[in-house]
Amino acid sequence: MTYTLWSIRHGTWKATDLVTLIGLPISAGSLAVAILALRKEAGNEADLAISWARTLARKVTEGEGLVRSQLLGKDFQRINLRYRLQAAPARPAKAPPVGRLFDAPPAAAPRRAPRPSLPDITNYYCGTKPARLVITGAAGAGKTVLTLELLLGLLKVRSDTDPVPIRVPLAQWDARMPLRTLLIKRLDDTYGCPAAQAGTLVDQGLVLPVLDGLDEMDPTLPDGTPDPEAPRARAALDRLNEYRDPDGLGAGPVILTCRTDHYVALPRTEALLDAALVTIDPVDTGAAATYLAAQTVGDPQRWQPLLRQLSAHPTGPHGELLATPWRLCLVATVYRRAGDPTDLLRHATQADLDSDLLGRYITDVAKNIENRHGYAPGQIHRWLHHLTSRLAPTPDNPAAGTDLALHDLWPLAGRVRVGATDALLSAALVSLPTLPFALHTGEPALFTALIAVLALGTGLAHAVPPLPRRLHLGRLPTARGLQDFAFSLAGGVLFGLLAGFGIKHMFHATSAPEVCLTAGLAFGIARGAMDAMAGEMEPREAATPRTVIGEAAACGLVGALAAGLAGGAAGASLDGLPGGLATGIAAALAVGLGGSQARRYVVFLMCSHRRLPFRLARFLDWSCKAGLLRHSGPSYQFRHRELQRWLTENPTPVP
Known part of the structure; x- marks a missing residue:
């Protein structure tokens, strides 16, 4: 590549050199396939599977242990x-x-008590x-x-x-x-x-x-x-x-x-x-009364009328209403610090009790849980209701969904709106910072056309939603990694050829095909290396919602650095520092923004103004600590399906 740039610069470029350059990716691909054929993973399949399962078990323990902690909340007492x-x-x-x-043996069990x-x-x-x-x-x-x-x-x-x-x-x-x-x-x-x-x-x-x-x-x-x-x-x-x-x-x-x-x-x-x-089995009245009595904070006398009622009528209607752990948790949360628990005796049906408890639940959570960001109960309710729209049934899937993934929430702001905004914003980010450098080069028309084509291609590519990507060096020498590298490399060469001949005929730039082909080759190598590494090969820490976005951004930054250096070298060989800056910055932005879940997530938040907080991940993490949501791998879930259903049916807080 260095020889190619030098030859173009000094006018010694020949047609045979073009053939040699085009053959470079073919030779590189053949060498990679040969290396892959020689590469074998040590150990037989059964031994490897046992090792993978051991790692996986540790990750599942960490992830599901966190979910259980969020379900139980701050109180360690369990029914x-x-x-x-x-x-x-x-x-x-x-x-x-x-x-x-x-297994819970009696508190005063003898030293050798029999097993339950x-x-x-x-x-x-x-x-x-x-x-x-x-x-x-x-x-x-x-x-x-x-x-x-x-x-x-x-x-x-x-x-x-x-x-x-x-x-x-x-x-x-x-x-x-x-x-x-x-x-x-x-x-x-x-x-x-x-x-x-x-x-x-x-x-x-x-x-x-x-x-x-x-x-x-x-x-x-x-x-x-x-x-x-x-x-x-x-x-x-x-x-x-x-x-x-x-x-x-x-x-x-x-x-x-x-x-x-x-x-x-x-x-x-x-x-x-x-x-x-x-x-x-339903929770018996004695266990329910014991659980509620342990939740008292402040004046325990507030609970006595309710507890006496449950003890006096263990098979009565209110004992049946409070026979599930979920309702007992709601009651304990709503009346933990204030209020009169005897208000519960006014409700004769399950629907009335649930409506009353859930109507107070978010308000009490916002008051009783540390809320240093100042989320108001009304805001919390409306934001969570808006998120339930992503879980609504569809013609293809008539059942309500459960998982809220940060990188997959963007349709909430409108598919066409987010796609168009993403495409226009990406094209603008590629072109606007680089046009001033292009206009100060020796061939402003050539560099402006190059940047325009690159910006247009980036915008069109970003109209399609990207997939989650993670960097992993071990993916590079695998079959899938080599395939992704080859496609990106071929795309870069094809892009360089088409752009070069198009600019040559439009602007009569004799050296345009050679310069564009070299730039396309450099661009393809940088993008191919990023694509080949963007994946996951080994069981790792269970992905959290934030890590999916964070690793997508890291993937884009690495690609931007490689593409910027390659594009800058190609531009500098033609027109010195201004040309290098123009092509380097444009290539870095095009590759760095490409395929990034982080970019689409930011565009989604921009399009969701007033419907969701801009620091959405921070709010969702707080909701998990508050007991409204819970983590589930790379997604969030509502703590309970009844809470999700109630928020879906009530777009505004219930007085």
Whole structure:
């Protein structure tokens, strides 16, 4: 490349040199393929899979442990849920009749007290043969808490050959996609495992599917009752009944959660075969009173009338209303520091109680949780309501979504609006800072045309939403990395040829084809190296919503540096410092902005003025600390589905 620039500068460029230059990427590609053929990963597939699973288990423990902490909030007191084995519609698994959430011996137990007769959820599942479990319960009964306790318990006692439990929300699963593909996608999206490694883990039986929310796959009927047809849920059950263990001789292990009424509404022929079906019991009045009494802050006498009412009428209507952990958590949050808990006795129906508690919930959270950014309750409500629009059902997916990913929120501001703004802004950022340098070169028309073509191409490319990208040097010598490098290199050469001959005919610049081809080659090498490294090859720290944006920005900065140096060298060889600055800055901006989720995220925030805070990530992180949202890998989720549903139905705060 240095010789090419020198030859163009001194007028010794020949046609044979052009052929040599075009052959350079072909030779480089051949050499890379040869290196790839010689490169082999040490160790057999089984040993590698065990190593990958060990790393993956650590990442799952960290991520799901954070989710459990956010669900429990600042209070470490937990309700020891109980669940009972139910008669399965067909081919039940063998399992204990009763179990509970965790093993809690009596406080004053003797030194050698016998073990409790009821197993905790981890031992309960380990005693289920075959290892297929369906967890059902009412809305807010604690299915997610029970599932997380089981998942983390299995990881705690896991050996190297045991599968790693992976929790997968079912709301977005199109059951036409095989379960294997769903698991691979989840491992890639959430834990950074590439498709090849994830496929090996699944095929080796080192992944245990923990499928959360079968009831969320289909919308309810107009009256709010479950749809017995439920086509997506029934298709998912068909897939799960086809799922086999690695040797193909038995039913594959799986854990499934669903609301009781939705599971019961399905035809008896549509059920998970060879599985134990358990239902979480309602929280008894004594346990509810004990939990609420422990939440008192300030004057404990405020709670006494409510607690006496519950004790006097354990089977009364208010005892039934406060029989789920979710409502008990709402009551404890709303009345923790102020208010009269006896107001709850005014509500005779579940809908009235939920409307009252949820209407106060955000206000009390904003008051009682550290709020140094000054978020007002009304703002919090409206911002969260706007975010629920991204989770609304669509014709292709009639069930409400659950995951809010920062890099995927941009359609909220309008697809056409964001795409057009992104394209115009990108073209302006490439052209405006570089035009002053182009006008001060010896050939202003040539450099202006080059920058205009580059800005136009950048703008058109940025009208299409980018995909998440992460830098990883280990991806460069792989087949996918070499393929991306070759495509970018070929695109750069083609761009240089077309731009060069076009400028030659328009501006009669004799050296335009050679200069543009060299610049295109340099641009292609820089962009190809970035594309080849933009990916993830090893299981790593579970991606958080912020890291997806941050790593996309880092990827753009590295590409900008490489492209700026290459483009600057090409421009400087033709017209010295002004030409180098013009082409270097333009190339750096074009590559640095290209494919960046960070760029699209900023454009989305600009287009969402007054609908969302500009420091959106900071607000969402605060919402997780406040107990309104929770982290789920690279996404956010509402803490509870009932809160999401209520915010969807109430665009403004309820007085």
